[in-house]
Amino acid sequence: MRITIEEPAVAAAATNGKAHTAAAAAPAAAPAPPSRSATPPLPPRPAADGDEPSTVYEPPLQEAVEITNKRSSDILHDPTLNKGTAFPLDERERLGLRGLLPPIISNMGVQLERVMKDFYYGLDQIPPEEIGSGITREMERRWRMLQGLQDRNETLFYRVLVEHFAEMAPIVYTPTVGWVCTNYHKLWRRPRGMFFSAGDAGHMASMAYHWPQEDVQAIVVTDGSRILGLGDLGTNGLGIPIGKLDLYVAAAGFHPSKVLPCVIDVGTNNARLLEDPLYVGLRQPRLRGDAYYAVVDEFVRAVTSRWPQAVLQFEDFSIEHALPLLERYRHHHLVFNDDIQGTAATAVAGLYGALRALGLPPSALAQQRVVCLGAGSAGMGVVSMIADAMVVQGCTPEEARRNFWVLSSRGLITSSREVIPSNVAPFARPEGELEGATLLEVVRHARPTVLLGLAGVGRLFTREVLEAAGAVCERPIVFAMSNPTSKMECTAAEALEATEGRCVFASGSPQDPFEFQGRRREFGQANNLFLFPGMALGAYLGRTGTVTDGMFMKAAEAIPELIEEEDLAAGLAYPRIKSIRDISAAVAAAVIAAAHVEGRVANANASAAAAAGPEALLRYVKRMMYSPFEYSSLAYRPLGQ
Numbered sequence: 001m002r003i004t005i006e007e008p009a010v011a012a013a014a015t016n017g018k019a020h021t022a023a024a025a026a027p028a029a030a031p032a033p034p035s036r037s038a039t040p041p042l043p044p045r046p047a048a049d050g051d052e053p054s055t056v057y058e059p060p061l062q063e064a065v066e067i068t069n070k071r072s073s074d075i076l077h078d079p080t081l082n083k084g085t086a087f088p089l090d091e092r093e094r095l096g097l098r099g100l101l102p103p104i105i106s107n108m109g110v111q112l113e114r115v116m117k118d119f120y121y122g123l124d125q126i127p128p129e130e131i132g133s134g135i136t137r138e139m140e141r142r143w144r145m146l147q148g149l150q151d152r153n154e155t156l157f158y159r160v161l162v163e164h165f166a167e168m169a170p171i172v173y174t175p176t177v178g179w180v181c182t183n184y185h186k187l188w189r190r191p192r193g194m195f196f197s198a199g200d201a202g203h204m205a206s207m208a209y210h211w212p213q214e215d216v217q218a219i220v221v222t223d224g225s226r227i228l229g230l231g232d233l234g235t236n237g238l239g240i241p242i243g244k245l246d247l248y249v250a251a252a253g254f255h256p257s258k259v260l261p262c263v264i265d266v267g268t269n270n271a272r273l274l275e276d277p278l279y280v281g282l283r284q285p286r287l288r289g290d291a292y293y294a295v296v297d298e299f300v301r302a303v304t305s306r307w308p309q310a311v312l313q314f315e316d317f318s319i320e321h322a323l324p325l326l327e328r329y330r331h332h333h334l335v336f337n338d339d340i341q342g343t344a345a346t347a348v349a350g351l352y353g354a355l356r357a358l359g360l361p362p363s364a365l366a367q368q369r370v371v372c373l374g375a376g377s378a379g380m381g382v383v384s385m386i387a388d389a390m391v392v393q394g395c396t397p398e399e400a401r402r403n404f405w406v407l408s409s410r411g412l413i414t415s416s417r418e419v420i421p422s423n424v425a426p427f428a429r430p431e432g433e434l435e436g437a438t439l440l441e442v443v444r445h446a447r448p449t450v451l452l453g454l455a456g457v458g459r460l461f462t463r464e465v466l467e468a469a470g471a472v473c474e475r476p477i478v479f480a481m482s483n484p485t486s487k488m489e490c491t492a493a494e495a496l497e498a499t500e501g502r503c504v505f506a507s508g509s510p511q512d513p514f515e516f517q518g519r520r521r522e523f524g525q526a527n528n529l530f531l532f533p534g535m536a537l538g539a540y541l542g543r544t545g546t547v548t549d550g551m552f553m554k555a556a557e558a559i560p561e562l563i564e565e566e567d568l569a570a571g572l573a574y575p576r577i578k579s580i581r582d583i584s585a586a587v588a589a590a591v592i593a594a595a596h597v598e599g600r601v602a603n604a605n606a607s608a609a610a611a612a613g614p615e616a617l618l619r620y621v622k623r624m625m626y627s628p629f630e631y632s633s634l635a636y637r638p639l640g641q
């Protein structure tokens, strides 16, 4: 078994039983002020390095032992017993903590360093420019405040989130969640969710029983390898399942105690994290090939054995593994991949919404000419599902495929490329058609009506590209879907300015409204948050066994129905996210209805509701949703008191 024990030389002295000073127990190097270009200089640190300590540590005559009857999270939530990441392996195993803490076993020296950095520099230890623009100090402050509330009182936290969803989603979800993941090891306070690592091989099934809840209905898991457009963040990626599951509760009414965020730590190739003494994940390069799949297989077996009815959402797996993992499990397990399937259905929903906003019928989808920048998990999922939707709207698969131009980092993909993945090949343009052409050349040549950005790189929809899109199409549909804000292909303002306000714009991360040409402009959010909470709720309530393409298609068709008429007139391609509970309920109902037609609904109540018609089904779904508007009683009270 491999568990990494972090023992910085100076901190190790704290455990060797000899008298030593607090200065010796402090980290070797005082935290260096973080580099920053745009932010003001840090205030001077009050004590210089090597200052005399104020106390001298004398070891006790007897080794301190505390015996406790508590187990598992009761220990982590007891401040007198909790040691955070410093629990040694034997205590983790005996006390049911294995899996509830990150795989690294650190000690007080490392913990002290984290605390002192926070003490001296507070939020300033994390320069926002590390993850680009879009995150302000105020957003950081709000995230900390909400985090504190969630740790104290989840009912109140979710009430606040439900009532103020549009304001708070950018704090618990994208873009702030990107900052949280980048800095998770520095922000670390108390664990939320479960950690399964390559070092846990052979133990995962028993670790699943360390989770204190008997009934888990939904699990979101990442391996941290492609967190939003921020790349490999290792175990820090757990912030994403946490944020996604916050939305499961707030948007789809899963009970907060019945959702489980998980990370599978197979190492990281992020050199910055590997070198950071505060990093809490395995310090090894990522596993690949059979060794990688063995870890994920064991995880899936462990959680599906303990919670066989739970929906399992795969999130932010890199392109190398995302599709293979989906194909590995989707035919036998209640799983879906949010980035491939959820994003695809979100894009289809947005295109139907945009067509409505442009006064066109759904059948017009089959005539759209689509340029997609990014041929990864999300990009190809989106392209494939739009093509399927075009077929639903009456064209042949062959005609549908001719409507696409797909670009990767090497430009336009044509069939003359030496290596083309099998899911990309059907969309490669014919040999000789502008092989490797730039986005600008492709836009001028293909004359698209739809421009999709899923490259995860940043501002690739330049003014020239957007002007070209506005020149070849009167009302281009522009979806800059990459996250977080710093990775979006363009901002709403850039898209409107370059197209003289004519485009229908939506983006993966939210954009604030603003005045343009004397009119207030607002924008839809082309984000899979419209899909995954309702998809999971429908699949869970229906006990559908697997999650099919048909269920995603019906979910996508349900969403544009919920755009208000006045918002359509204002050019919005998506409903407003403040209605997220109604949207998620409608998605869940559409999912159950589709599964019912496919004969997959194993839950008799859901099946009866589906048989009774759309209104009865929607009523049933809404009645099954948890609402945080009242506390549940924890003491027996006779009726009427």
Ligand SMILES: NC(=O)C1=CN([C@@H]2O[C@H](COP(=O)(O)OP(=O)(O)OC[C@H]3O[C@@H](n4cnc5c(N)ncnc54)[C@H](O)[C@@H]3O)[C@@H](O)[C@H]2O)C=CC1
Residues within 6 Å of the ligand: 226, 227, 228, 229, 230, 318, 319, 338, 339, 343, 346, 373, 374, 375, 376, 377, 378, 379, 407, 408, 409, 410, 411, 454, 455, 456, 457, 460, 481, 482, 483, 484, 487, 507, 508, 509, 526, 527, 528, 529
């Ligand atoms: N709005 C939403 O709901 C969602 C947004 N996304 C975002 O989509 C982005 C991509 O995610 P994945 O597809 O999973 O990543 P990926 O790594 O699988 O794919 C990235 C693709 O972009 C291409 N690319 C990279 N640099 C490029 C360049 N300079 N020009 C053209 N293409 C380039 C790559 O060749 C690759 O095909 C991320 O930023 C992610 O946050 C992903 C899922 C949902």
Ligand SMILES: CC(=O)C(=O)O
Residues within 6 Å of the ligand: 174, 227, 228, 229, 316, 338, 339, 482, 483, 508, 527, 528, 529
């Ligand atoms: C939204 C999302 O799932 C992503 O950007 O990866």
Ligand SMILES: [Mg+2]
Residues within 6 Å of the ligand: 228, 315, 316, 338, 339
């Ligand atoms: Mg994602």
